[in-house]
Amino acid sequence: MTIMTNALTGKVAIVTGGASGIGRATALLFAAQGAAVVVADIDGQGAARVAGEIEAGGGRAVAVATDVAAEADCERAVLTAVETFGGLHVLFNNAGIIRRTTALEISADEWDRVMAVNVRSVFLMCKHAIPAMKDGGSIVNTGSGWGLKGGGNAISYCASKAAVVNMTRALAIDHAKAGIRVNSVNPGDTDTPMLREEARQLSEDWAAFAADAADRPMGRSGTPDEIAQAVLFLASDAASYVTGAALVVDGGGLA
Numbered sequence: 001m002t003i004m005t006n007a008l009t010g011k012v013a014i015v016t017g018g019a020s021g022i023g024r025a026t027a028l029l030f031a032a033q034g035a036a037v038v039v040a041d042i043d044g045q046g047a048a049r050v051a052g053e054i055e056a057g058g059g060r061a062v063a064v065a066t067d068v069a070a071e072a073d074c075e076r077a078v079l080t081a082v083e084t085f086g087g088l089h090v091l092f093n094n095a096g097i098i099r100r101t102t103a104l105e106i107s108a109d110e111w112d113r114v115m116a117v118n119v120r121s122v123f124l125m126c127k128h129a130i131p132a133m134k135d136g137g138s139i140v141n142t143g144s145g146w147g148l149k150g151g152g153n154a155i156s157y158c159a160s161k162a163a164v165v166n167m168t169r170a171l172a173i174d175h176a177k178a179g180i181r182v183n184s185v186n187p188g189d190t191d192t193p194m195l196r197e198e199a200r201q202l203s204e205d206w207a208a209f210a211a212d213a214a215d216r217p218m219g220r221s222g223t224p225d226e227i228a229q230a231v232l233f234l235a236s237d238a239a240s241y242v243t244g245a246a247l248v249v250d251g252g253g254l255a
């Protein structure tokens with residue numbers, strides 16, 4: 001169910017982490033709303049599968065194997081959008097990783113990798129995408145409920161997502177006059193391969209984990225499509241006066 005139709009007709013979008021979970025659902029929704037989509041993911045085969053799904057449904061998409069921590073890869077993803085589809089209007093910086101450790105367990109190298117994939121990536125993608133957004137644009141960055149409050153056993157992740165939320169505000173201020181809006185979407189627990197892997201690592205039964213009452217007033221986790229709908233709103237002209245915002249989509253978890 002979607003309340004918008006043709007919300008992205010004529011637009012070109014990049015979705016990082018587009019091979020799985022929230023990114024995949026958003027890439028499919030963007031395409032269904034008329035966008036041409038660059039599916040960028042370190043999992044090149046997975047990205048190609050999602051681009052294939054879009055094309056099979058009559059949409060336009062191209063896959064690019066991209067490590068968002070690497071500047072050359074970010075630059076190539078932007079060039080692919082411009083060369084394949086003639087421009088760039090929407091950037092969804094969504095690729096991310098989590099390490100379920102405290103400060104005592106995580107190595108300095110692992111810390112750096114989480115920061116590179118979750119934080120430096122947003123800076124690098126924006127650095128190359130913003131000059132390509134000649135007619136203005138919308139950037140949505142995936143933060144997390146754990147970027148707005150603390151969480152246990154995820155120190156690097158919590159630090160990285162708080163950085164994403166505040167970098168979003170800084171980007172919004174710097175590029176507002178150029179007609180570029182920048183917002184974060186902050187999901188609560190969402191049923192994706194990432195969350196299922198977390199439950200496995202914590203040796204928790206999925207059904208019990210997904211229904212944990214403390215973080216989930218609604219008694220369930222979210223679906224990737226429920227996050228994608230919020231991203232679509234922020235990406236579209238329906239959000240024309242929304243910039244620098246941190247939109248929480250978590251079934252009341254933060255409340």
Ligand code: NAD
Nearest residue numbers: 017019020021022041042067068095096144189190192194
């Ligand atoms: P997911 O693991 O299903 O998907 C993440 C995708 O990112 C994968 O396709 C993966 O290959 C890709 N990726 C990982 N490292 C990459 C890199 N270096 N370069 C390019 N792509 C890379 O996870 P998801 O749950 O859909 O997560 C998407 C985003 O949502 C992440 O930023 C995550 O932190 C955030 N988030 C998820 C939840 C949740 O409960 N699932 C909650 C809050 C925030």
